[in-house]
Amino acid sequence: xxxxxxxxxxxxxxxxxxxxxxxxxxxxxxxxxxxxxxxxxxxxxxxxxxxxxxxxxxxxxxxxxxxxxxxxxxxxxxxxxxxxxxxxxxxxxxxxxxxxxxxxxxxxxxxxxx
Amino acid sequence: xxxxxxxxxxxxxxxxxxxxxxxxxxxxxxxxxxxxxxxxxxxxxxxxxxxxxxxxxxxxxxxxxxxxxxxxxxxxxxxxxxxxxxxxxxxxxxxxxxxxxxxxxxxxxxx
Numbered sequence: 001x002x003x004x005x006x007x008x009x010x011x012x013x014x015x016x017x018x019x020x021x022x023x024x025x026x027x028x029x030x031x032x033x034x035x036x037x038x039x040x041x042x043x044x045x046x047x048x049x050x051x052x053x054x055x056x057x058x059x060x061x062x063x064x065x066x067x068x069x070x071x072x073x074x075x076x077x078x079x080x081x082x083x084x085x086x087x088x089x090x091x092x093x094x095x096x097x098x099x100x101x102x103x104x105x106x107x108x109x110x111x112x113x114x
Numbered sequence: 115x116x117x118x119x120x121x122x123x124x125x126x127x128x129x130x131x132x133x134x135x136x137x138x139x140x141x142x143x144x145x146x147x148x149x150x151x152x153x154x155x156x157x158x159x160x161x162x163x164x165x166x167x168x169x170x171x172x173x174x175x176x177x178x179x180x181x182x183x184x185x186x187x188x189x190x191x192x193x194x195x196x197x198x199x200x201x202x203x204x205x206x207x208x209x210x211x212x213x214x215x216x217x218x219x220x221x222x223x224x225x
Contacts (some may be wrong), residue, residue: 033212043202046216
């Protein structure tokens, strides 16, 4: 069964600084996507970024980027120039068994301090 | 605007009572999902459906039931067999692997 591990239950960062959230996963698939979702205090889940596993280039969306290490099955999220609005739970996710179902990690609670 | 709507936002259940959580989408997505969120547990899959009139159990289906009579609708019933139903419930839909659109959730509390 696919598993997703986020080893940092909580993190904090000062506004304008950079923070990296870790994620490791286990899958038997060769072609798949990986995802980071954000859940702010409103509890509305929002897609942050996704990575195609067959692409070597790391995905980037504005201040958000990933460090994807396929052989190590590692998929970390880097947030640059942190903003107060980045305060949220962040969930890493990968598809289960080649299907559209996602398996989520337990989340990292990120707090951005002024 | 297209989106996914969950109702109610808050729901209270008495012991031994069945309750139904609503999930409606107008995104024309084939796949729909129900997840349960508990503190420190992340999101766990209850049921999912990839097509009308078909659905499959997820990892924690015991005590829950669903139906998928219309593409737009995927209601979740929490039955009296679910002994610890207090949680936050999220519905999602997708048309592409893992690219989910989530509803705003329902907070269910046993009273």
